[in-house]
Amino acid sequence: MEQINNFLDERDFALIENTFTNSPRLSDIAWFYSTKVGTETEIDDLNHSYFIHTLYDHHASRSDLLNVIQPLLKKLEVKSLIRAKVNLFLRTEQLYKFDLHQDYPFEANAAILYLNTCNGGTFFEDKENPFTQSVRNRLLKFKTNEAHQSTSCTDRKFRMLINLNYF
Numbered sequence: 001m002e003q004i005n006n007f008l009d010e011r012d013f014a015l016i017e018n019t020f021t022n023s024p025r026l027s028d029i030a031w032f033y034s035t036k037v038g039t040e041t042e043i044d045d046l047n048h049s050y051f052i053h054t055l056y057d058h059h060a061s062r063s064d065l066l067n068v069i070q071p072l073l074k075k076l077e078v079k080s081l082i083r084a085k086v087n088l089f090l091r092t093e094q095l096y097k098f099d100l101h102q103d104y105p106f107e108a109n110a111a112i113l114y115l116n117t118c119n120g121g122t123f124f125e126d127k128e129n130p131f132t133q134s135v136r137n138r139l140l141k142f143k144t145n146e147a148h149q150s151t152s153c154t155d156r157k158f159r160m161l162i163n164l165n166y167f
Contacts, residue, residue: 001124001146003132007113007139012071017136019068020053020086021115021160029053029065031088037098037150047096047152055084055162069162072113082108082144082165089120089159092152097123103165104144112140115160120153134159 008016019025031051054062055069069084082104103110112122114134121133122140125147132140134153142148144165153159 001127001132002141004139004141005135006137008071008075008137010137013137016068016072016113016162017115019065020162029086030063037089037101047092048098050090050150051088053086053088055086056081057083057085072162072164073166076109076111076164076166078164078166080167082167084162084164084166086115087150087161087163089150089152091154091157091159093154095119095154096152098150098152100125100147100149102145102147103163106145108144109164109166110142110144110146111164111166113162113164114138114140115162116156116158118153118156118159120151120159123149123151134161 020029031053033049033051035049037048037050053065055066056062066084073081114136116134117136118134121131124130124142132138
């Protein structure tokens with residue numbers, strides 16, 4: 001696991017940030033609701049849900065906004081994407097940790113680029129520093145088969161990030 005602050009230069013990050021987080025653009029994006037964040041056991045929990053905008057999956061672009069993250073893909077030296085998506089977690093009254101999960105059961109690269117600063121973040125099992133807080137333009141690199149948990153946030157209207165899985 002590696003954490004890198006100010007991963008992208010400000011100009012490249014601002015383009016990504018403005019595309020996904022700023023109104024009115026935020027309301028123009030096709031967001032899809034999911035009743036689970038980590039595993040199937042969350043479906044019945046009223047607080048465990050989020051919105052997803054898939055950029056790339058199943059060997060194909062799924063959004064006309066995929067080109068916006070090209071500076072990120074270039075800096076990470078992505079050879080082949082497995083999946084790229086934007087996750088939008090709404091604010092909750094208390095901080096919720098979603099179920100522990102793996103992005104994929106095989107080893108490939110995973111990266112999270114946090115699009116805003118809030119008190120939410122990502123937890124990992126069996127790490128010396130198990131929590132990485134969501135901080136604007138912070139990148140978190142890990143392996144797709146490492147178990148981790150997302151959280152909601154309580155101090156902002158939403159928590160947003162880009163999640164990449166790649167070779």
